[in-house]
Structures are given as C-alpha cells and as structure tokens.
Amino acid sequence: MKIQFCGAASGVTGSCHLITTEKHKILLDCGQFQGGKAMEAMNYEPFPFNPAEIDYVILSHAHIDHCGRIPLLIKRGFKGDIYCTDATADLVEVMLKDSGYIHEKEAEWKNRKAERAGKALVEPLYTYNDALDSIKYLKPVLYDQLVELNEEMKVVFNDAGHILGSAIIELWVEEEGKVSKLVFSGDLGVKNRPILRDPTIIKKADYVIMESTYGNRLHPENSLSVDEIIKIVLKTIKRGGTVVIPSFAVGRTQELIYMFNRFYQDNSEYKKQLENLMIYVDSPMATTATEVFRKNAQVFDEETKEYILRGDNPLDFKNLRFTRSTEDSIQLNLDKHPKVIISASGMCEAGRIRHHLKHNLWNPKSSIIFVGYQAEGTLGRLLVDGIKDVTLFGEEVHVNAEIYNLEGFSGHADRDGLLSWLAGFREEPSEIFLVHGESEAKHDFAETIKKELGYEAVVVEGMSEFALENHKIINMEEALREAVNQEELFKIKKRISNIHDDLESILYHTQLAMDEELPPERVAEINNMVLELEKMSLNLGSAVTKEDQTEQSAFEDAGK
Numbered sequence: 001m002k003i004q005f006c007g008a009a010s011g012v013t014g015s016c017h018l019i020t021t022e023k024h025k026i027l028l029d030c031g032q033f034q035g036g037k038a039m040e041a042m043n044y045e046p047f048p049f050n051p052a053e054i055d056y057v058i059l060s061h062a063h064i065d066h067c068g069r070i071p072l073l074i075k076r077g078f079k080g081d082i083y084c085t086d087a088t089a090d091l092v093e094v095m096l097k098d099s100g101y102i103h104e105k106e107a108e109w110k111n112r113k114a115e116r117a118g119k120a121l122v123e124p125l126y127t128y129n130d131a132l133d134s135i136k137y138l139k140p141v142l143y144d145q146l147v148e149l150n151e152e153m154k155v156v157f158n159d160a161g162h163i164l165g166s167a168i169i170e171l172w173v174e175e176e177g178k179v180s181k182l183v184f185s186g187d188l189g190v191k192n193r194p195i196l197r198d199p200t201i202i203k204k205a206d207y208v209i210m211e212s213t214y215g216n217r218l219h220p221e222n223s224l225s226v227d228e229i230i231k232i233v234l235k236t237i238k239r240g241g242t243v244v245i246p247s248f249a250v251g252r253t254q255e256l257i258y259m260f261n262r263f264y265q266d267n268s269e270y271k272k273q274l275e276n277l278m279i280y281v282d283s284p285m286a287t288t289a290t291e292v293f294r295k296n297a298q299v300f301d302e303e304t305k306e307y308i309l310r311g312d313n314p315l316d317f318k319n320l321r322f323t324r325s326t327e328d329s330i331q332l333n334l335d336k337h338p339k340v341i342i343s344a345s346g347m348c349e350a351g352r353i354r355h356h357l358k359h360n361l362w363n364p365k366s367s368i369i370f371v372g373y374q375a376e377g378t379l380g381r382l383l384v385d386g387i388k389d390v391t392l393f394g395e396e397v398h399v400n401a402e403i404y405n406l407e408g409f410s411g412h413a414d415r416d417g418l419l420s421w422l423a424g425f426r427e428e429p430s431e432i433f434l435v436h437g438e439s440e441a442k443h444d445f446a447e448t449i450k451k452e453l454g455y456e457a458v459v460v461e462g463m464s465e466f467a468l469e470n471h472k473i474i475n476m477e478e479a480l481r482e483a484v485n486q487e488e489l490f491k492i493k494k495r496i497s498n499i500h501d502d503l504e505s506i507l508y509h510t511q512l513a514m515d516e517e518l519p520p521e522r523v524a525e526i527n528n529m530v531l532e533l534e535k536m537s538l539n540l541g542s543a544v545t546k547e548d549q550t551e552q553s554a555f556e557d558a559g560k
Helices: 037-044 070-075 086-117 128-137 222-238 252-265 284-295 302-309 326-334 353-360 379-384 415-422 439-453 476-512 520-543 546-559
Strands: 002-007 016-020 025-028 056-058 081-085 138-141 153-159 167-175 178-184 207-211 243-246 279-281 320-322 340-343 367-370 389-392 395-398 402-405 431-435 465-469 472-475
Touching: 002 431, 070 086, 070 128, 081 086, 081 128, 081 153, 086 128, 086 138, 086 284, 128 138, 207 415, 222 243, 222 252, 222 367, 222 402, 243 353, 252 279, 252 284, 252 320, 252 340, 279 284, 284 320, 326 353, 340 353, 353 389, 353 395, 367 379, 379 389, 379 402, 415 439, 431 439, 431 465
Parallel strands: 025 056, 056 081, 081 138, 178 207, 207 431, 243 340, 243 367, 279 320, 279 340, 367 402
Antiparallel strands: 002 016, 002 465, 016 025, 153 167, 167 178, 389 395, 465 472
C-alpha cells in the first residue's frame, strides 16, 4: 500500500490523499486550495494522478478545502462512488453548488476585463451545473456503519465533532492476506462545544493521517470567548457602530446563532441590553446550511437534543434575520442602526463579506470579529495581522475599525485537544503522518508528540509519497532518488575506473621510456582525462551515499 499526499501537505487547504493498493486507488478528500492567488492557482494544476483510475472518494466533511475539487475530479474522468455521512451529503450539495456559482461569476468578471484588454478568455474551474452533476456520485452512510467498498477494503465513519457530519475515517485494507488499518482524522473538533458531539476516540491503528492546524497553539476557553464577543457587541453598539463577523457558512455560523439564541432566550444579564439589537445572517449558503442543520438533529449532542425536546429551536430566535437577496444585503449597509452582520466567507476571500468590510473597515465605530482560522495569504489573515490599508472592489480602504480574533470559537482542536485524541490509541501506531497545518505548527506538534507520548511522527512536506511495507514506511521520493543515484554512481565509478586504467597504461609506458618526451597529443589526452576525473569527482560528490565517502576519497586520490 502507498500513500501519496496530494494536498494539505504544505498548508491547511486542499486536503487530498491518494491510497494505492495492488488492485485499487481511493482518495481521502478532494478539496480546494485557498489563500491568495498562488494557492488558488494550484486548483487549476493537473491532478498528480489519473482521475479515471480512482475507484472511490472517501470524504471526511463538507468544507470546501476538503470537498471543493470534486466537480473538477469528475470533469477530468472520475466515475466512482463518493462515500460520506448523510449529513455531509446534504451540506456538500449546498457547498458545491455555491462554489460552482462563484467560479462562474469570477470567470465572467475576469473575461469582461480580458475582452476589454484584448487578452485570452478564461474557463471557470467548474460551473454550477458541474457541481449539480457531481451530487449524483454521493453515497451517504450512517456514523458507525461498516461499509464494504470491495473485497479488500472496508470503511467506518466516526463523529469528528468539527462540523455537522464531519468524520474520522477508519479504513481497513487487506493485501496478501494481511490486514492494515489506516485512520484519517479529517478535521478534529473541540470538546464540550454546543450542538455537536465530541470527537470519537479511536483505540487502534497501524497508520494515522492527522491534521495539525493548531498543533502549536492553545485556544482560550470558549466561555471566555462567548463573554468577550458579547462585550465587544455591547461596546460597539453603544458607540453606534456595526459588528461584522466573517464566518464560515457551515459550522461557525450555526454556533454563533446558537450562542446569540441563548442570550436572547435565557434570563442573562445581557438580555435587556440586546433585546432591540438585530442579528443578520447575510449569506444564502449559510441560510441553507442552517436549514440542513435543523433537519439533521439526530447527530446533535445531548444538550442540544434536550433543548429541542423542551420546544425550543436552538437555531432561531425573534431578533434573527436571514437575508437571501442581493437587495436585502445592500440594504444592510444603507441602514445606519447598530447591528450584527454574520457573513461568509470566513477568510474574507469571496462573497458578501467583502462588501460589508468595504462599508465598515474605515469606520472607527465598527468592529470586525474573526471567529475561525485565517490561512496565510487571505484577506482575513492580513487583517488579523494588523494591515492598515486594503483594496476592495478597486477601492483603497483604510482600516479604522477595531479588529478582534477570538480563537476560542475555532472548530479545530488546539494542541492539547489534538494530543488528547492521539493519546487515545492504546498503543503507538506504526506511523503518524502530520498534514493540514503550516510547517511550523506541524514541526512543533511533532516535537510535542515525541515529548509527551514518546511517538515519532512524520511531518509531511510537499506532495510526497510513502510506501507502507510490513507496517514500515519507505519514502518513495528518497527511494527513487537513491535508485537513480545508485545507477548514476555505478556509471561514474565505471568511467573513473576506465580512466584510471588508461592513465596507468600511459604512465607505465612512459616510465619504461623515461628518456622519451611525451608527444603533445599524449599530454593533451592526459590533461583531458584529469579534467574529466575532476568533473566525475564533483558528480560523485552529489550522488554518493555516506557509505561511499571513503571510496570516493580513494578515487579522487587516484585522479590526482
């Protein structure tokens, strides 16, 4: 069995991992790269495999960085089944159709500019109809249901507690009569959070592919972040400003609705101060996603189920409004009354949030609250890092609004949460691969794992491939490089040996006739051989393995 990491290997987006056996090829996720032009451009690169050869896709959850290139995969030849939980299937339909629409609109905008400039037109990554077509490949299953993909492979989806329907994948693979178990964490959620259950603890695995987004950071307690967000809201509306919350349409938005619901419904100290404040969810996708949440209450945690049984709707309250139309969205920025606007996208890379930022970033009365991870290169990350001037829709905007980053709302487990999940294994897995994290976070987390658990972890960097043999790994890139080096080394050594023999012959015959002066052509021949020896020695230095260092010195001495 081989694992090739085709995404989320040098950052936190583009999750895509290829598992290859003697008979089958399957993908774990097929997500979009996000985070600036360079990352976005990677979506248009060819897949590092033939999509037509993929038998199945196993999808961990519905966030775009995990499912966003599925329509492209199908366009390029994939015709297999896509397995995921039933809640994920519902959300994927929402996410992909919205993504296809955005890609179409972006292509239209670029082509209008290209036509005026006389440049070549561009194609969207995929269209709304491509996304719609991809839905028919989804095969929804239940949590904890054993699914036989084929005679050699079985899979189970366990609750990851990250977003609705998110899963930790257990995959059993049989080859040559031996069964190996691979566990893919997907994105792990945070314990004791509203709506969702805690991540499932897995007890055994031979190989683990694990996310490490917050591998070197700790979140503040969520209760502290909840109090903080209410204090920021009250402070902002007191001075007549608007609170803008960039939020992922799936997950964080519903958690925020749940949180505000509790403050409006319960007899809290803030209830009276908030009773006239309107909360707007300005995202058609978030609106539809919230409807999906409501119809999948069977996977909620016990606290939320009890809330529903008491007759309360945890995702609705009297001051909550959902805006679908563009006209309603525009009206929000014309209305000068203090309010809270929750809008997608969470990293501010697309969608209506950019309009709300344009109308509020300049205003010192307003506040911008980030409640999710901000990838490198995104507008959200720039704002969190303190940038003072940004360009939105061709207009430069100076940042006067107060910027807050409340990581307590993150849907990703922090360092201790990740470590706690990994400690749940009864014995050390043969290998742990760290993905879905920035380089520093992965390396720091690998050190933490070594220090706290005594386990070794492989920090995956770039689109690397590993062969798994008898529960040991072989780095395919290194193995290939070594094979090439050994072949090249053999050629170099053979040539050096031939030159050595030629030189020995020339010098031996010269020694026999010491009184004879070497003819010019013989001197030139020796000089050329010495130059070639020097060149061979340089090549040898780049190709030789450690064990060959002594032998290399001997050859160089012979050349001299």
